[in-house]
Amino acid sequence: MKKGLLLLAAMLCCLSYQAKAQDWTDLQHEVSLSYGGLPVADLLSYYEDYFNPAPSTGADLFDDKGKFGSLNISYLFYPDDNLGFGVVYSYTNSDKRIVRDTRLVGDFYNSFHSICPSVKYNWYNYNFITLYSRINAGVAIATTKATYINTESRPEEKTATKAFFMYQVSPIGIEVGRQIAGFVEAGFGHMGTVIAGLRYRM
Numbered sequence: 001m002k003k004g005l006l007l008l009a010a011m012l013c014c015l016s017y018q019a020k021a022q023d024w025t026d027l028q029h030e031v032s033l034s035y036g037g038l039p040v041a042d043l044l045s046y047y048e049d050y051f052n053p054a055p056s057t058g059a060d061l062f063d064d065k066g067k068f069g070s071l072n073i074s075y076l077f078y079p080d081d082n083l084g085f086g087v088v089y090s091y092t093n094s095d096k097r098i099v100r101d102t103r104l105v106g107d108f109y110n111s112f113h114s115i116c117p118s119v120k121y122n123w124y125n126y127n128f129i130t131l132y133s134r135i136n137a138g139v140a141i142a143t144t145k146a147t148y149i150n151t152e153s154r155p156e157e158k159t160a161t162k163a164f165f166m167y168q169v170s171p172i173g174i175e176v177g178r179q180i181a182g183f184v185e186a187g188f189g190h191m192g193t194v195i196a197g198l199r200y201r202m
Contacts, residue, residue, distance in 0.1 A: 026081075027078075028079070029078075029202045030074075030077075030078065030199055030200070031074070032074045032183070032197055032200070033197050033199075034071075034074075034198075035070065035072070035196060035197060036072060036090075036192015036193065036194065036196075037069050037070075037193060038067065038192060038193040038194070039069065039190050039191065039193070040188065040190055041092050041094065041110070041140070041142075042069075043193070047164060048110060050142075050162065051142070051146075051160055052108075060098075060099050060100070061098060061108055067094065068094065070090045070092040070190060070192045070195075072088055072089070072191045072192075072197070074086060074087065074088040074118060076118065076120055081122070081125070082121060082122040082125070083119075083122075084118075084119070084121075084122075085117075085118070085119055087116065087138075088115075088118045088136055088168070088190075088191065089113070089115055090112075090116075090191055091111070091112070091114075092111070092190075093109070093110060093111040093112070094109075094111075095109050095110070096108045098148070104149065105148055105149055106147050106148035107146070108144070108145075109144060109146075111142070111144075112140045112142050112166075112190070113140065113141045114138060114141075116138030116139070116166055116168065117136065117137065117138055118135070118136040121133050121134075128176055128178060129174070129175070129176060130175040131175075133170060133171050133173065134173060135170070136167055136169075136189065136191070137166075137167045138166055139164070139165065139166055140163070140164045140165075140190060141161065142162050142163075142164055143160070143161045146159075168189030168190050168191045169187050169189055170188075170191070170195070172187075173185035173186070173187075175199070179201050179202075180198070181199050182197070182198055183196070183198070183199060184196050
C-alpha cells in the first residue's frame, strides 16, 4: 500500500514538473527573426549626409531603388517570467544614384550593421496574448561606397566606414502565441518603425 502511494506521488510529481516545463513563461531563452520598415537610418538624413559625396562633386543623390528596411535577429534570456536581457543584430542598406544635371554619373551604396544590447519587459500576459516594451542601445558600423561611371574625370572609388551610436525604443509590442509566437512592434530606431516577425522560446 505504501509503495503504491509512493509510486502515485512520484508519478504526480513528474506530471506536475512536465506541465510546468511546458508553460512558456518558464522558458528562459527566446530567439526571434523580424523585419522592420523605415529604420532610423532611412528616416533621418544625418546618417547618409555624413558620407554623401554629392556636394563635393556638384551632383545630387537620387533614390530610385526604394528602401530595404531592416532585417533583425535577436536572442533574449529571461531570469524571470517578464524581464528579458539579450542582444539584437540588425542589417539595413540604402542604394542611390548620383546624378548631375539629370545625367547619371555614378552609384552610392550604404549599409549598416547594428549590434545592440536589449532589454524587453512583458507587462501583460494572458492566455496567448502578451504585451511588452523594449529598449536597445549599442553601435552601428556603417560602410559606404561611391562609384563613378566616367573613370577619366572621376577615377577613384571612395569607400568609408564609421561607427554610430544606435538605439531602438519600442513602447508597445504584441505577441500572439506561447512557445512559438508571432509579434508586431511599434517604435523608433535601428529595428524599424513597424516590426513584424516570429519568435521561439525554449
